[in-house]
Amino acid sequence: MNRDPSEIIAEERMGAFQIAAVVICVLLNAVDGFDVLSISFASPGIAADWGVDRAALGLVLSMELIGMALGSVLIGGLADRIGRRPIIILCLLIMAAGMIAAAFAHDVVSLSAYRLATGLGIGGMLASVNAIVAEYSNDKRRHLCVTIMAAGFPIGAVAGGAVASQMLNHYSWHAVFLLGAGFTLALLPVVLFMLPESVAYLAKARPKRALERINSTLKRMGHPTVDALPQIEARAVKAEGLFSKRWRSLLALLTIAYFAHIMAFYYILKWIPKIVADMGFSPPLAGGVLVWANVGGAIGAVVLGLFSQRFDVKWLVAGALVASAGMLTVFGLGYETLAQLSFVAAAAGFCTNAAVVGLYALMASYLPTEVRAGGTGFVIGMGRGGAALGPVVAGVMFAAGSDLLQVSVAMAGGSVLALAALIALRKPQAI
8 A cells, every 4th residue: 555654644533542642642741731830839838938039939930931942942843853752751751850859959049940951851742742642643633632632731730739739738849849750750651662653753754664663553553554655755844944934924923822822821820829828828728729720721621622623723712812811801800719719710721721722733733744843842932931931020010019900911911912913824835
């Protein structure tokens, strides 16, 4: 059979093996979610132990986000050169080392350095996992699979956060980071033994034994094998082609949208525990509100994924961005009871994360295989500047005397800017 193996996967029904691969990637993203937010659960205890003010805490909260930006570009781009699977394994090791080190940090400087290192691994992981899910999915289910994968982020934060909140009743904040390291290391053997390299990557990059590895994976999927690697008349987009005129506008608009909205998203995720603790609630209860924000985020991701089977994902994301701006403003009104705070946080999480996962789906469908990980890594990497900037700007505004509503409205402006970029976005024609 001389069909392109990527076309076989795109056109055939998804089997149990492909579904299992997507589930593994959901778990990988779940570990990312908890590892990113571990600092948020730990932040009230850190602030109390070390006497850290809000401005300095905002900087610490952003350090792994800066690392994620660097990791998405530097490590994520390598996934288009040496493969998605080796990068995923490397990133798991980096993340675990960073989490263990953070548990033994002794001051703000050392903790910031360890969180930066952890972010490097998380950033590379995000780009690689997004690409491999898109390449294991068929055309019919690609948007759904990518959005469900992205839902792993808040699911990890919910599951890990629920455990962390209970642990904080008995242990210090150091235990939160050790918990994350354990989760991360547990997935290493799963990837080593159960997640083969992407068929689409093997067909494009053509490493040694590419045909043998492709057919082995196709057999495990229950699909027909191929007799030869597909002919490539023009290796359409080389590494430098990512920044050619053809892709420049697409990358710029995706980056602007992601950068602007992720500021709003991480303002909610990073500051909820400290905001709620400052209202007089204990750190475990404050962490519980963050868990509800992530419950809402997980539901929002799944709902958007299901709707993407019937509606254009671009306009679903546009609607989510409008709702995100509205709910961030509502969050800024402030509430007196834990139940009210939890409900509003969940609603804000629903809207903000639905837009984030929708942007991941757009990256997966708008970028071709040969630049998918690098392009996704570039957009996430550059966009993560917004993730890092959001908590810092909020911290500076709080320190300068701005109230919760003023800060929340300012962050909501990020979702509005993202909407403007999204409206201008156009899918390029196939080569």
